[in-house]
Amino acid sequence: MRKDLTLVAALFAASLVATPLVMSGTKALATSGEAEAVALPVATMPVEVAPIAPATESCTRKVRVVYSGYGTPSAACAPR
Helix, strand or coil: CHHHHHHHHHHHHHHHHHHHHHHHHHHHHCCCCCCCCCCCCCCCCCCCCCCCCCCCCCCCCCCCCCCCCCCCCCHHHCCC
16 A cells, blocks of 8 residues: 555656656747748639528428427418
8 A cells, every 4th residue: 555655656746847847848849939921822713602592381291299289380381
């Protein structure tokens, strides 16, 4: 039991020491803040955009009504 506790404490201490070293190393390898922009011509193609008409509501679905005590029926699906 004491051996396991010593091992955990040693790992904890090693991680506390290694964290700043690893963080400073990754900052040194990071790219610089200055980036060079490369301008290249890009081919563009026009896209046709057309409005889409809203779909009309139809009552052609087969529906089994189990309970119809709530909600408002649609005007398009009113009983005839």
